[in-house]
Amino acid sequence: MKIDFRKKSGLYIGLICSLAIGLVYLLGFFELAEYQALDFLFKARGEGRINPNIVIIEIDDRSLEEFGRWPWTRGYHAALLDIIDDYDPKVVVFDILFSEPQLEHPEEDKLLAYQSKKIENIFYAAFFDLKEDRLRRLRPIKVTLPLPELIESSKGAGFVNILVEPDGKVRKLPLFLEYSGKTYASLDALAAASYLDRDVAGLNIPTDKDGMMWLNYAAGFEKFKRFSFSDIVSSFDQIKKGENPKLDLNMLRDKLILIGLTATGAEDFWSTSVSPLYPGIGIRAASVNTILQRDFLRRIGRFANFIILLLLGVSLGVVVPKRNPFGGLLFFVILAGGLILLAVTLFNLFNLWMALATPLILMSVSYLSITLNQFVIARFEKGLIEQELKIASRIQISILPQSLPQIAGIEIGVKCVPAKQVGGDFYDFIKFLYDVVKLKENRLGIVIGDVSGKGVPAALFMAKVMADFRGLSHDCNEPSEAMTAINDRLTEEGVSGMFVTLQYLIYEPKERTVKYSNAGHNPLVWIKNNGEAILLTQDVGSPIGIIPGSEFKTDGFPVSSGDIFIMYTDGISEARDIKQKEFGENRILETAKANRSLSAQELAEKLVAEVVKFSKNMPQHDDMTIISLKIA
Numbered sequence: 001m002k003i004d005f006r007k008k009s010g011l012y013i014g015l016i017c018s019l020a021i022g023l024v025y026l027l028g029f030f031e032l033a034e035y036q037a038l039d040f041l042f043k044a045r046g047e048g049r050i051n052p053n054i055v056i057i058e059i060d061d062r063s064l065e066e067f068g069r070w071p072w073t074r075g076y077h078a079a080l081l082d083i084i085d086d087y088d089p090k091v092v093v094f095d096i097l098f099s100e101p102q103l104e105h106p107e108e109d110k111l112l113a114y115q116s117k118k119i120e121n122i123f124y125a126a127f128f129d130l131k132e133d134r135l136r137r138l139r140p141i142k143v144t145l146p147l148p149e150l151i152e153s154s155k156g157a158g159f160v161n162i163l164v165e166p167d168g169k170v171r172k173l174p175l176f177l178e179y180s181g182k183t184y185a186s187l188d189a190l191a192a193a194s195y196l197d198r199d200v201a202g203l204n205i206p207t208d209k210d211g212m213m214w215l216n217y218a219a220g221f222e223k224f225k226r227f228s229f230s231d232i233v234s235s236f237d238q239i240k241k242g243e244n245p246k247l248d249l250n251m252l253r254d255k256l257i258l259i260g261l262t263a264t265g266a267e268d269f270w271s272t273s274v275s276p277l278y279p280g281i282g283i284r285a286a287s288v289n290t291i292l293q294r295d296f297l298r299r300i301g302r303f304a305n306f307i308i309l310l311l312l313g314v315s316l317g318v319v320v321p322k323r324n325p326f327g328g329l330l331f332f333v334i335l336a337g338g339l340i341l342l343a344v345t346l347f348n349l350f351n352l353w354m355a356l357a358t359p360l361i362l363m364s365v366s367y368l369s370i371t372l373n374q375f376v377i378a379r380f381e382k383g384l385i386e387q388e389l390k391i392a393s394r395i396q397i398s399i400l401p402q403s404l405p406q407i408a409g410i411e412i413g414v415k416c417v418p419a420k421q422v423g424g425d426f427y428d429f430i431k432f433l434y435d436v437v438k439l440k441e442n443r444l445g446i447v448i449g450d451v452s453g454k455g456v457p458a459a460l461f462m463a464k465v466m467a468d469f470r471g472l473s474h475d476c477n478e479p480s481e482a483m484t485a486i487n488d489r490l491t492e493e494g495v496s497g498m499f500v501t502l503q504y505l506i507y508e509p510k511e512r513t514v515k516y517s518n519a520g521h522n523p524l525v526w527i528k529n530n531g532e533a534i535l536l537t538q539d540v541g542s543p544i545g546i547i548p549g550s551e552f553k554t555d556g557f558p559v560s561s562g563d564i565f566i567m568y569t570d571g572i573s574e575a576r577d578i579k580q581k582e583f584g585e586n587r588i589l590e591t592a593k594a595n596r597s598l599s600a601q602e603l604a605e606k607l608v609a610e611v612v613k614f615s616k617n618m619p620q621h622d623d624m625t626i627i628s629l630k631i632a
Contacts, residue, residue, distance in 0.1 A: 009377070010370045014317025015310070017366040022309045025358045026302055032166055033357035039169070039273040041347040041356070048218035051292045053090075053195070054285055055255045056226045058262040063229040070263065074098065074108040080229065080259070081115035081122075083236045087252040092122040093191045095160060095260035095281045099127075099144045113149040123190050124150050125160040128177055137210060138163070140179040155194060158187030162270060162283060163212075169271045170278070172212040173287055175205060188287035195256045195292065206296050214297035216290045216351060217274045221282035224289075225251075229259075256292075258284055297351050305355040309362050312339070316366045321374055328374075332367045336360060407444055409509050411630040413600030415608045419571065419620045442509060445473055445482075448567045448627055449502040450521065452543075461498045465490070465544070469502075479504040479517035483541065483552035487519070490545035499545040503567055507559075507629065514565065515556035519544050522568055525588055527596050529562030533589040564603070565629040566592050571622035572607065575615045583614050592628075600630040 024030060057080070064070060077094070084092065102109050116122050129142040146157050159177060164170055177184050185193075185200045193200040207213050227247060235245035260281025261268055268280035278286075290296060315335065320328040339359055346352040404412045439445050447469060451462045469486050476482040482504055490499075503521040507514055516524055516536070520543035524536040539553040566588065575583040588607065595606050604626040611624060 009373055010321035011314065011317035013369050013373055014313035014315070014366050017362060017369060018310045018313030021358065021362045021365065022306045025309065025355070026306060030355075030358045030361065033361070034355055035165055035167065035169070035171060037343075037356040038171065038353060041344060041353065042217055042273045044344045045348050047223065048216065048295060049293050050218045050223055051256075051289050052225070053255050054224060054289055054292070055089075055252060055257050056224050056281055056285055057084075057229055057232060057257060057259045058226055058279075058281065059229045059260065060262050061264050062231075064263050066230045070261065070266075073105050074102055074112045075105065076229075077259075078108060078111040078115045080232065081112070081119055083232060083249070084252050084257060085115065085118050087249050088254065089119070089252050089257045090121060090254045091191050091195045091256040092119050093187060093256070093258045093284070094122070094124050095187065095258060095284050097125050097127055097144065097160070098146050098150055101147065109147055109149060113147075113153040116150060117153040120155065121194055122154045123187055123194070124154050124157045125187055126157045126184065128159050128161055128179065128184075130161065130163075138174065138177075140177050140184075143179055143184070156185075156190050158185050158190040160187050160280070160284070162280060164270070169273060170215070170283055171273060172208065172214045173283070174211055175207060175213050176211060186287070188284055188291065191256060191258075191284075192288050192291035195288075203291060205291060206298055208299065213287070213290065214299070214353070215272075215283070215286050216293075216295045216297050217272060217286050218289055218293070218295070220275050221278055221285075224282065224285050256288065258288070260284065295351055297353050300352060300354040305358070308355070309359060312359055312363055313366050316363060316370060320367060320370045325371070328367070328371060332363065336363055339363070405444065407442065407509065409632045410444065410507060411600040411632060412446075413602065413604035413628040413630075414626070415601075415604040416625040417571075417608060417620070417623065419623045439474065439506065444507045444509075445504065446507075446567065446627060446629065447473070447502060447504045448521070448569065448625060449500045449544075450569045450623075451500045452498060457498060461500070465500050473504070478554045479506055479515050480552040480554040483517050483519050483544065484550070487544045487550050487552075488548070491548040499543040501543045505565065505567065505629070507631075511558070512560075512631070513556055513558050515554050517541070517552050517554050519550075519552060522570055522573060523585065525566035525568075525585075525592060527564040527566070527589075527592050529560050531593060531596070533593045535585055535589060559631050561631055562596075563631045564592065564596055564600075566603075566607070567627040567629075568607075569623060569625045571620070571624035572611055572626060574622065575611045575624070576618055576621070577615050578617055583611050587614070600628045603630070604628045 021030075059070070067076060077096070081092070098109075098112070116124075124146040126146065127144040128140040129144075130138045131141050133139050143159075145151065146154070151157055159174075161174065161177075162170055163173065173186060173188065175186050175189050189200050189203060189205070193203055196203075205213050231247050232249070235247040235249055238245040239249070258281055260279065262279045262281060266279070269277050270280065270283060272278040272283070272286075312335070316332065319331050323331060340356065343354050343356045346354055401414075404414065449465065451458045451465065453461075465486070468489050469482070472485040472489065473482040476485060483502060486502070499520075501520040501522075503516065503518050503524060505514060505516040505524070518524065518540045520541065523540075526534040526536055528534070536555070539555055541552040542550050568588065573583060573585050573588060577583075587610070591607055591610050592603065595603055598606060607626050607628075608624055
């Protein structure tokens with residue numbers, strides 16, 4: 001049930017995150033983030049297609065240096081129209097508002113109207129004062145139109161309102177506005193329709209729910225064909241003088257010409273998706289280019305994006321809980337990278353704009369939530385396991401002898417220190433074993449062992465070996481007979497991959513002799529009463545439970561009062577210091593020899609204390625057990 005809950009909880013979290021963030025997305029709260037993602041898509045795409053028939057005549061800094069500060073009298077604009085009329089442009093657009101009569105040289109208004117009528121296909125700028133209604137829709141409340149004579153002499157007037165998003169960037173423009181029962185078209189739409197010889201209503205431009213066209217910025221403003229007002233005029237003068245002109249004005253023929261202000265300090269500069277400073281005439285050009293090239297941005301619907309959010313949340317909820325932390329993170333990174341690649345590809349190839357910021361937010365929130373949930377579940381389950389292991393540890397300790405037999409003429413000492421797992425969260429299953437039992441004829445048997453492996457298998461195997469050895473050893477007179485019997489039992493039952501090293505010693509008080517047998521365990525230490533220290537390494541057999549029919553030998557010898565025998569596990573001899581040096585068997589001999597005057601129990605504790613002192617600042621890597629037997 002825990003495993004099922006753990007798997008399903010990730011799915012539930014993914015669904016909850018998808019529904020919650022999807023609802024917030026549908027309500028429009030992530031719109032600004034999606035706009036910024038759109039800016040990223042423009043940068044990732046690079047330059048798009050610019051219609052070569054769009055020409056910008058800019059009133060730039062050089063023009064102001066030559067003809068004086070802005071605003072100019074309208075005679076300058078009339079002169080420009082007189083020049084370009086000779087080269088038959090197809091459409092001319094003034095992105096300059098001529099709404100009030102000129103007080104100085106008023107005759108120039110009529111001159112401008114006259115030149116406009118000669119051009120025929122010319123459009124002037126209008127402007128609306130806009131106000132948001134209760135539904136946050138823009139409603140015109142006042143219109144500023146060109147001079148009546150300019151309207152009469154031109155093909156039309158279109159509004160030039162530029163709207164900014166909450167972050168101050170221009171990403172879309174209105175195409176039509178209703179005012180006083182009349183529909184007004186934008187200057188861009190009028191110019192493009194005239195260039196295409198179509199009615200403006202027949203352009204079939206896709207818009208959003210508010211009637212806005214998304215601007216598909218093909219490139220920065222500098223990539224358009226741009227010519228300075230002053231260069232146009234000077235080139236015309238050079239042609240009249242018979243000189244080689246700076247510009248070949250034939251390049252104006254059949255072109256759509258946009259005229260506007262770009263001089264430094266002009267207020268008509270805006271922030272866009274591709275540039276922080278984009279002149280208003282450049283936005284007009286970008287809008288016209290979008291229409292002429294029919295590179296319309298189409299936004300994938302909110303419902304379709306909502307379905308994508310659900311699929312992403314479910315994918316994370318299903319996959320991440322089944323992976324390890326690195327695998328889950330890798331899946332998240334691959335999924336996020338694939339989503340970005342898909343969004344960029346759709347935008348580059350099909351001008352399709354899918355939601356990107358919201359899915360990435362969803363994925364981040366879902367991944368972190370699922371990962372945190374897995375961590376909480378793991379900690380909870382680990383806590384349960386820790387409690388179970390503590391109980392198992394106490395049960396295992398209870399299997400070991402709780403008291404030592406009292407036999408005249410000998411003294412026994414035991415010290416065991418279980419190792420802790422790395423991190424010290426809970427005690428590992430004790431994998432060593434020892435036993436001290438009285439045999440027939442008042443003999444004493446002492447066994448010590450070390451089980452392979454760790455965890456539950458080692459714990460169960462240790463309990464089995466102790467139970468079997470206790471039952472078999474009572475009927476064996478020789479240590480080697482007990483070793484053979486337990487080996488036959490374990491190999492016959494075939495506990496795959498598990499084995500145990502054993503050392504079994506029998507003390508016979510009548511004969512005052514010691515017999516012992518070794519099955520792959522550490523050597524027996526003998527400290528004689530004269531201070532001689534011996535490491536009994538002969539006749540070491542194979543570990544118990546590996547090879548069927550293994551033979552074991554018994555070594556025996558008489559002992560004297562004051563003799564000491566030390567039995568230990570490799571947690572003693574293989575303990576390491578900070579330089580990775582082992583405590584080793586020689587230090588066991590030296591310590592036991594130097595402290596042979598201590599009681600058996602004191603000697604066992606002294607040996608463990610020396611190991612701890614030797615390996616200070618290093619974690620205990622294995623269980624440590626010492627059994628000392630002192631002959632009185």
